[in-house]
Amino acid sequence: MHIPDGFLEPKILVSTDIISLAVVFLGLKKLKNIDVNRIPLMGVLASFVFVLQILAFPVIGGTSVHLEGVVLTAILLGPFSSSLIVFCVLLMQALLFQHGGILSLGANFLNIGIIGSFLGYYFWKIKPTKIFASFATFITILISATLCSFELYLSNRLVLSVGLPTMLFSHLVVGIIEAVFVYGVLSFIEKLEPQILKFEKI
Amino acid sequence: MKHNFIDKYSNLSSPIHKISPKLKFVLFLTIATFVSLFKIDTKILVFIFLFLIFVCKLSKIPTKFFLTRILVVSPFIFLIAISYLVSKQSFLAILNVSLKSFIVILSILILVQTTRFDILIETLKEFKFPKFLLLLLSFIYRYFFVLTDEVEKMTFAVKLRQQEKLSVKTLTKLIGMLLIRSYNRAERINKAMLLRGWDGNL
Numbered sequence: 545m546h547i548p549d550g551f552l553e554p555k556i557l558v559s560t561d562i563i564s565l566a567v568v569f570l571g572l573k574k575l576k577n578i579d580v581n582r583i584p585l586m587g588v589l590a591s592f593v594f595v596l597q598i599l600a601f602p603v604i605g606g607t608s609v610h611l612e613g614v615v616l617t618a619i620l621l622g623p624f625s626s627s628l629i630v631f632c633v634l635l636m637q638a639l640l641f642q643h644g645g646i647l648s649l650g651a652n653f654l655n656i657g658i659i660g661s662f663l664g665y666y667f668w669k670i671k672p673t674k675i676f677a678s679f680a681t682f683i684t685i686l687i688s689a690t691l692c693s694f695e696l697y698l699s700n701r702l703v704l705s706v707g708l709p710t711m712l713f714s715h716l717v718v719g720i721i722e723a724v725f726v727y728g729v730l731s732f733i734e735k736l737e738p739q740i741l742k743f744e745k746i
Numbered sequence: 747m748k749h750n751f752i753d754k755y756s757n758l759s760s761p762i763h764k765i766s767p768k769l770k771f772v773l774f775l776t777i778a779t780f781v782s783l784f785k786i787d788t789k790i791l792v793f794i795f796l797f798l799i800f801v802c803k804l805s806k807i808p809t810k811f812f813l814t815r816i817l818v819v820s821p822f823i824f825l826i827a828i829s830y831l832v833s834k835q836s837f838l839a840i841l842n843v844s845l846k847s848f849i850v851i852l853s854i855l856i857l858v859q860t861t862r863f864d865i866l867i868e869t870l871k872e873f874k875f876p877k878f879l880l881l882l883l884s885f886i887y888r889y890f891f892v893l894t895d896e897v898e899k900m901t902f903a904v905k906l907r908q909q910e911k912l913s914v915k916t917l918t919k920l921i922g923m924l925l926i927r928s929y930n931r932a933e934r935i936n937k938a939m940l941l942r943g944w945d946g947n948l
Contacts, residue, residue, distance in 0.1 A: 549847055558783075580940070711825075
């Protein structure tokens with residue numbers, strides 16, 4: 545769920561924006577002296593994530609679901625690279641398709657980018673297998689749905705007893721679909737082009 | 747294949763297209779911050795909303811286009827409307843929140859649809875937006891078209907070979923293949939860029 549502008553209270557907006565900016569600057573600092581060869585790779589993978597988020601699958605009731613691909617990039621490139629990629633993808637989504645907003649970009653980046661990249665990556669790091677990767681995907685999606693509803697709740701926009709179950713239930717479906725996809729894609733790559741899994745993880 | 751479907755109205759000519767992109771960007775940021783951070787009376791919001799619709803009309807963006815874009819936030823409004831009904835808040839409060847998000851969406855639309863994307867990137871560069879992020883953004887914009895072509899080709903090929911609907915298994919392989927093709931493309935782009943003397947700058 546990408547929160548649009550206008551739905552969050554100023555205190556939530558400002559605090560999430562500050563957290564997100566801090567992570568972005570930390571990431572930029574980490575990636576300052578990377579190999580030039582890595583930049584086109586990150587760029588094209590960012591484009592891949594962007595396309596992935598546009599391919600929406602219709603589910604029951606006229607709503608549609610799209611994959612996030614955050615944990616997948618985190619596993620391929622490492623948490624800082626992946627979080628910067630997701631930041632750019634979310635910014636593009638907000639600018640070009642109006643999914644999410646400009647000032648609420650911080651909140652969305654915290655929910656999707658930071659949680660997905662860092663939590664997903666370090667969870668997968670415990671035991672780097674495909675099963676753990678899809679499990680990490682599932683968990684991070686549920687955590688980001690919870691965070692999203694708490695942000696709305698703290699802005700007095702949502703009653704937790706109604707909002708949290710709705711969000712969790714809808715993201716349960718998303719989480720299962722995405723977990724299956726991550727497992728499938730990883731095993732497909734492992735078979736065909738295993739060197740993709742061997743990049744330096746920053 | 748259609749190749750400018752993202753910012754397809756940016757090549758029209760209207761008074762709004764002729765305003766300098768810097769000024770448009772500053773105005774957009776002012777409106778977005780003002781609307782998100784302050785408590786504003788619903789009457790003033792309605793006024794700003796009508797004004798922005800007038801600007802949209804002036805910039806020759808089709809009415810249907812911006813109306814469909816505004817509806818992107820409808821699931822959120824729905825969720826919040828349910829919460830407000832449970833907590834017995836007034837209808838006006840829902841209207842206030844919805845108008846706020848509509849206003850920001852319209853202002854994003856006006857900025858992006860009346861400015862060409864490369865010029866927008868140039869403008870962001872002048873405002874000292876981090877170079878690395880700009881690189882990623884322009885990569886996303888450039889290769890988005892290429893990758894959507896790739897997706898179209900692959901789904902076409904799959905549909906030629908099988909009659910029934912795409913299964914989850916096929917879709918996973920399709921996405922895996924998209925990832926591998928993106929990676930191969932990144933390698934080729936990297937070599938081509940290095941050969942032409944690129945050193946990691948925009």
